[in-house]
Amino acid sequence: MVRFEGVSMRYGRGPETLRDISFSLEPGSFHFLTGASGAGKSSLLKLIYLAHRASRGRVELFGRDVSLTHASDLPFLRRRIGVVFQEFRLLEHLSVFDNAALPLRILGRKPATYREDVAELLTWVGLGERMHALPATLSGGEKQRLAIARAVVDRPDVLLADEPTGNVDPAMSLRLLRLFVELNRLGTTVLIATHDEDLVARAARPTLHLEHGRLVDLGGRP
Numbered sequence: 001m002v003r004f005e006g007v008s009m010r011y012g013r014g015p016e017t018l019r020d021i022s023f024s025l026e027p028g029s030f031h032f033l034t035g036a037s038g039a040g041k042s043s044l045l046k047l048i049y050l051a052h053r054a055s056r057g058r059v060e061l062f063g064r065d066v067s068l069t070h071a072s073d074l075p076f077l078r079r080r081i082g083v084v085f086q087e088f089r090l091l092e093h094l095s096v097f098d099n100a101a102l103p104l105r106i107l108g109r110k111p112a113t114y115r116e117d118v119a120e121l122l123t124w125v126g127l128g129e130r131m132h133a134l135p136a137t138l139s140g141g142e143k144q145r146l147a148i149a150r151a152v153v154d155r156p157d158v159l160l161a162d163e164p165t166g167n168v169d170p171a172m173s174l175r176l177l178r179l180f181v182e183l184n185r186l187g188t189t190v191l192i193a194t195h196d197e198d199l200v201a202r203a204a205r206p207t208l209h210l211e212h213g214r215l216v217d218l219g220g221r222p
Contacts, residue, residue, distance in 0.1 A: 001025050001158050001189045002048055007057030009043055016055065017043045018213045025158075025191060030184045032200045033193040035210035041193040042086070044210070045160050048191070049083050050074055062157070079107075082156035082188075084164045088147045090135040096122065097131040100149040107154065118153060124179065125149050126172060140167040148176060152183055159183060161192045165199055173199055 002025040009018040018040045025031060033041050046052045047059055050066065059066045061077050069077070082103075090099050098105075100122055104114045122128055125145040135143060144167040152159060159180070165173040177199060184190045191208075194200065200207060209216055 001027050001029075001062060002191075003058075003060040004047075005058040005060075007047065007054045007059055009047060009052060010055045011052075016213060018047075021057070021215050023208060023215060025189050027189055028184070028187055030181070030190040030203075030205045031192075032203070032205055032207045033191055033210065034195075034200065034207055037195075039210040040213045041210055042162055043213075045083075045162055045191070045193060048158070049081050049160055050078055080157040082151035082154070082159045084144075084148050084151045084159075084161035086162045086166070088135075088143045090143060090146060090150075092135050094134075095131065096127055096133050096135070096138070096146055099135065099146055100153055102150060103154045114153075118149075121149050121153060122146075125176070141169070141172065144168055145172070145176070148179070152179065152188075155183065155186060156188060158189045159191070161190075161194075163194055163196075164192060165194065165196050170198070174202065177203060 004021045004023055007018065007021040008016045010016045021044065033044065035041050047054055048061070062080065064077070091102070094102070097118060101114060101118045119128070119131065122131055125148060127142060127145055127149070130138065130142065135146070138146065144164065148161070148164055151161070165176055168176065173196065180190055180192065
C-alpha cells in the first residue's frame with residue numbers, strides 16, 4: 001500500500017525534517033508510529049496523504065510512484081486514504097451527521113443508502129445523541145470522535161490517524177482502538193501516530209519509531 005525508499009523531506013529551505021526514511025506498509029497491516037514531539041511523525045503522515053512532496057527519495061502509493069503521477073490523478077489517490085487530523089478540520093456549518101457523512105456525499109451516494117450506517121457509526125463513537133448538533137457545541141473529545149467517524153465512514157484502503165486518542169478518556173480510547181482493529185480486520189491498512197504508550201501496549205502491533213527525523217526502530221515491540 002505504501003513504500004518509502006530513502007525519503008527525505010524539508011519545509012521550504014529549512015533543514016530536513018525527515019532523513020533517509022525507508023519502510024513499507026503491506027495491504028491489511030496495522031502499525032503504530034511513535035516518537036517524541038518534533039521527531040517527524042506528522043510530517044511522515046503528510047507525505048503519505050500527499051499534503052507535501054518528498055525533497056528526495058521515492059514514495060509509492062498503491063504501487064504508483066507519486067513523483068511520476070499526474071496532478072489530475074492525485075485526488076483519486078487521496079480518496080483512498082482516510083485521515084484523522086490533530087486539528088479535526090470539521091465543517092462548522094454542517095451537523096455532526098453531515099460532517100461524518102461528507103466523504104459519502106462527495107462520492108455521490110444518496111442519503112437513503114448510508115443514513116443507517118452513519119447513525120450506527122456515530123452511536124459506536126458515542127455521538128448517537130449529538131447527530132443534529134453543530135461542531136461548535138461539541139467538546140474537544142467529541143470533535144475528535146467525529147473526526148475519526150468521518151475518516152472511517154467509507155472504509156478507506158489506508159487509514160492515517162495523528163494522535164487519535166489525544167482528547168478522549170481511557171475507556172473511549174480503548175473503544176476507538178477496537179474500531180481501528182475492526183476496520184483493519186475488514187482490510188484497511190492502518191497507521192496510527194501516537195504518544196499513548198498504553199494504547200500501543202494493548203494493541204501489541206508492530207511499531208515504526210522516529211527519532212530526530214530518522215526511522216530507528218522497525219521492530220514489533222508493543
